[in-house]
Amino acid sequence: MISAFGDLNLNYLVSVTFVSLYVSTVAVAISTLISLPVSIGVAFGNFPGKRLLTTVINTGMGFPSVVVGLVVLLTLSNAGPLGELQLLFTPQAMIISQTILATPVVLSVSISAVESVGGDLRDAAFAAGGTNTDVGLLVLREARYGIVTAVLAGYGRAISEVGSVLIVGGNIVYPPEQTSFTRTLTTAVTVEARRGNYETGLALGAVLLVLVLVVNALGGRIRDGGRA
Template sequence: MDLTPETVRYVLSVLVVSLRVSGAAVAIATGISLVTAVTVAFTDFPGKRAVTTVINTGMGFPSVVVGLVVLLALSNSGPLGSLDLLFTQRAMVISQVILATPVITSVALSAIEGVDDTLQDAAFAAGGTRRDVQLVTISEARYGIVTAILAGFGRAISEVGSVLIVGGNIVLSDGTSLTRTLTTAITVEARQGNFEAGIALGGVLLVLALGVNALGSYVGRLDR
């Protein structure tokens, strides 16, 4: 397969947009998710089981529905229309945060709650405060938390529907991407019959997916 310089530049620009958007989304989602997971794990309150169920259900949010909701919120007639975010990378970040947060929260919560109770008992017996026990528990669950973040990144980088709706799949006049990601670019190139670009983009996405899965497997082995 002979890729032209223009195709290489195009593929690289799409890759940069994908990594920038997904990286920012996962960073924000991680902050929200860890606070939520720690709060739910270490706090007893009415409706805790219902909250956990909602978090787990959120892992299966249809991406196109999330994209539609964000589109309506950011449109000119929507509550956030004055921010002028529609068809920008920031709008794509918002949609990916919504999709990645339940994934990271659910996996991180399971990791924290899966820590053996004897570890907490030992920390209390050693004179540790409640905060000390929480920190020890979180430290013990660190590999599971890293796995949660990787799962969130995998959800974000492979997203198609919502980023297509709120980002607009825009390419600049010089052929570089403004809001086109790897997944949306593959869809467009395949439809247009540009198979060289499509295969190159697919190869890049496949390498990213394999890399994330390999890293997740390695972290999982460390936790054993």
């Protein structure tokens, strides 16, 4: 392990880790902001096509990330509808594709968490003088353990994903210090694997694992802290 790390430029390791964290964290934050209100609407709303929408969301959990990456690539490429934004091969493009990948996961788990909050509690919040917004907030509060799980699941999907960030990010590092621009821990592993630097690849993988572990430990703390 130590020799594996020894091959790695510290600046490279830190910048790759930072890009991974930055892209996934922003993507999951956006996913969560989208998912919380939508999960309330889907769980408690009665509208035509609700079943279809739920099926689509659940299918979204299995979206192949390379396909999402390809679609985002085509959308952001110069000839694509959003080509003018010049976002292709930037961290922003990676955030877009990871948001698309993480949202169905966060949303789907949030919906089941929110649905499990009983109607009696919603009525109690309403009877105590709450507005519909108050009732929604109360429901999110009651569903908080499930929602933390949803966010962690989404984070796991985003940070371990390689296909779409490779396609839309371009796996770019800048010389001379090997500073990552769009290279994440996962895409760095593919580079090392292709070069035959298996030990370095494993070392990067270990860093990734530790990150996921830390994020989950933090999430677990938030979840259990709320129990008091």
